[in-house]
Amino acid sequence: MSKIICSAAIRGAHKIVGMAEEKYKEALKKWGPDQEIGFPNTTYYLPIIYGMLGIPVETLGDVRQILDKCKELVPPPVSDKVWLPYLAPALEAGMATYFAEEIIEAILYLEQPDFYTKAEDPLPDNIWLGAADDVIMRKRGVEFVDGTAPGFAAILGAAPSIEIAAKIAIELQEKNLYVFMCADHEGKTMSEQLIEAGVQVGWPTRLVSFGPSYRAAVFAIGFATRVAMSFGGVKPGDFKGNLYYNKDRVFAFAMPLGTVTDEWYANAAGGINWGFPTIADTPIPEVLPTGVCTYEHVVSNIPHDKIVARAIEVRGLKVSITKVDIPMSYGPAFEGERIRKDDLYFECGGGRTLGVELTVSKDMSEVEDGKVEMIGPDLDEVKEGDKLPFAMLIEVAGRKMQSDFEPILERQIHHLVNYVQGIMHIGQRNIMWIRVGKAAVEKGFLLKHLGTVMHAKNHQDFGGIVDKVQVKIYTEEEKVKEVLAQAKRVYKERDKRVEGMTDETEETYYSCTLCQSFAPSHVCIITPERVGMCGAYNWLDCKASFEINPTGPNQPIIKGECTEPVLGRWKGITDFVIKASRQKVEQISAYSLMDFPMTACGCFECVATILPMCNGIMVVNRDSMGMTPCGMKFTTLAGMVGGGNQTPGFLGVSKHYICSRKFLLAEGGLKRVVWLPKMLKEELAERMKPICEEMGIPNFADMIADDTIGTTEEEILPFLEEKGHPALTMDPLM
């Protein structure tokens, strides 16, 4: 921690503790040790002291031991010769500062009972509200817990002008934060500035004028401390529990506006104990390494127009957006809409014009949240029937964002655009196609609104990984070409990444227990090369799903030692399956049909089973209605496979897995496949090609029989013999 900051904080703490000592002595002389002291209408005594130390301060006499504790905590002033890390002593100094300030404020209540209004709103002649009583704390504090108000900004000092003060306050209010105000800068306070600007101050508007002194910061911290005790079940004296609770759940930060004095430093250092960082407008030293706070501790010299955004970022606060603000209705109900020629006003992509959509992740500093740029003509500048080239570039940033999540976010564009009433979206990447209906244009829809949609929905649905979203939409040919070139580079890299990802390269696989609601003992194991059998969840999806919903159905599993490389068994996976299936399934092989095959839920895309006479394997997909050579249709087979049962010889698989290098490795892989429905064979043709080439049988697809050749083993066997299908000469399956 910066030596300058620590030295100042420790100096400040000395001054404040000294002042408390003096005040205490004076008060003791005047009222005696039995005089009751405290904040109004609270059962938490002096809440910081009570929360941290578990000591209820009820009388002046009780103060003595607290002051002694303060003196114990405050380290000696920093000398020039010592170069030790300063974090711990500074934090202790900050803690002592708060204890001392609570004492000073409690004595102030005694000396001047009407110094604070003790109400929710300012009075005409007194704007200082003082400590919140328990009624206010319960009513407001619950908002911190349920997320309606994620936290608070403790503002010390005053803005350079009343306009800036009002702007900062409004920005904070828009983020649903409480603004707790105290201290003055050159005689001015933020509270007075807001009142001068005609802004309504008080608990109901979440702009709380605690007090004119920096010491009123304890009302903010005391509030947070009480929230942890009241709503977090944290016991008085459990300082660790209380501080962690606040760090993890109360998104608060200090925002000193103006000269940071020693006393301010002492208060800021105290706040760090609670995990509340400081974001300053003046060029004070910074404390950037993370540790006690979630991210940085002290960030400084932030211009006033950026300070709120920066504070939110530093504290790790998630932006919540409840409404997609566009002139059209929005929701899944409109997903299936078709825009036909007669209704068509405008279209782009789909082979008619150049079209591309791309989601990329960037550094936090490169993305301005909520910024939507339209480069080129929008719908209000085109006439009916026009076409334009189109590129949508979505740039996201987040502390937990990984480039691996880009394709997952990009895949959402399709349904997110389709949710807009009167818009049709087809395809993805550079084969995307958008049609805008006449009705949408009449209601004032612009292409720019797609950016609004992407911003809102990425926050709503992916808030776990996305902190900032900005969108650029281009309709100028040259720009579109640029984005297209960038997109092609990105696609290539991504494909290479997915291609290069093998079960061997990753140490963590994921579970999926989404279907346990109806198949209680079923556990899906999803590896880079084995997509979930429903086809809906691949390894990356699971990784992202876990980041977004850590208690959800996709849990990471360290695969551990590989015990059977060909069958696909790992120690970690086996242990997990036993536990997650509640002892119903004792072993699974990720790559085998015959030897402890994976269980299935009911949502598999295809079923694989053996054809003993052909010494091979057939796969039938859900859409295929007809008879298959094993003598059962898909529906009958599905009954054999589903429900979390392990039935050797029957397996639920996804289409994607059929073309994986790990497909039924134990039985010989794709080479074993002797029959597929024609529709499935055609669907997989492209993806099968490289595997066939690797197998050294480029024309392998032609050797696989289909329903046009026959639907019994007797019918297809001669075909396989004629083609010289490799399965016929492989080791017997049974």
Next chain:
Amino acid sequence: MTFEAPKVSYSGKIREIPLGREGNTVTVGGESCYPFHLFEGEMPYPPKIAMEVYDSEPEDWPDTALEPFADVIKDPAAWARKCVDTYGAEMIALQLASTDPNDKDISADEAAGITKAVSDVVDVPMIVLGCGNVDKDTDVLKAVCEVCEGRDLIIGPVAEGNYRAIGATAIGYKHTVLASTPIDINLAKQLNILLGNLNVPDEKIIIDPSTGALGYGLEYCYSVMERIRMAALIQEDERLQFPIISNLAREVWKTKEVKVPESEAPLLGDVKKRGILMEALTAQCVLLAGADILVMRHPEAISLVKESIKDLMTGK
């Protein structure tokens, strides 16, 4: 050699949860065996029945259900008193049905006022149930928690969509929550995990995995409850080791079978007997599936079930 009946060995136990204000608590849970498998383990607290009280005069009840309460139907407080004084109710379940935005849509404050009035006249533990609309329940139950501080209510339904707001308020005012999920063991477990993460104490959670009436999907609900108990007792799933509540009366008394008069459906027999038996049988089923608290309506159905509980508990 003598025959020895095979016994299930249990590794888990349901949490014991005391409900209600000190001095008048009723404890539920504590089972260390499947329901009434007293030859295998213990059921220290027999299942309890909470009698329903509505916040305003019900409009769609059949006469069978109205008749016992005809004199108090307009006054929730008097209704609650009658349940306790006349019918010996062990608990009261106040249904705030009028808060439904698609119904009377009474305000949160009004609902809280009614709740306060009822809670002032009865000492038994009291369950307060919102209408099931996630947003409205949030407003209503927050207000209820506030005005009934110190009453140790059981409030619900707390669902995935509002568990933070209601859960947090319940912690603040020290009430018990009723974690409600739609017939799904995983969702039930997940909500319990989420409530735990929110710091709702484990001894303040009762779960409601949803109930259908006899003939209206009861078997599915039965399976889910049964599976929750299996996971809790033999699979050591500690996030499912909570007492179960079954809010069954309102399901039973809205079915066609309790309403159609005998004149229209002679095969179905006497309408009164039919309604009472429908309720009693539904209750009997969920009892066997593992319910600890039954929310019931008709006094005669209640006495039938009470008798059955007594028989099952004494092994008769």
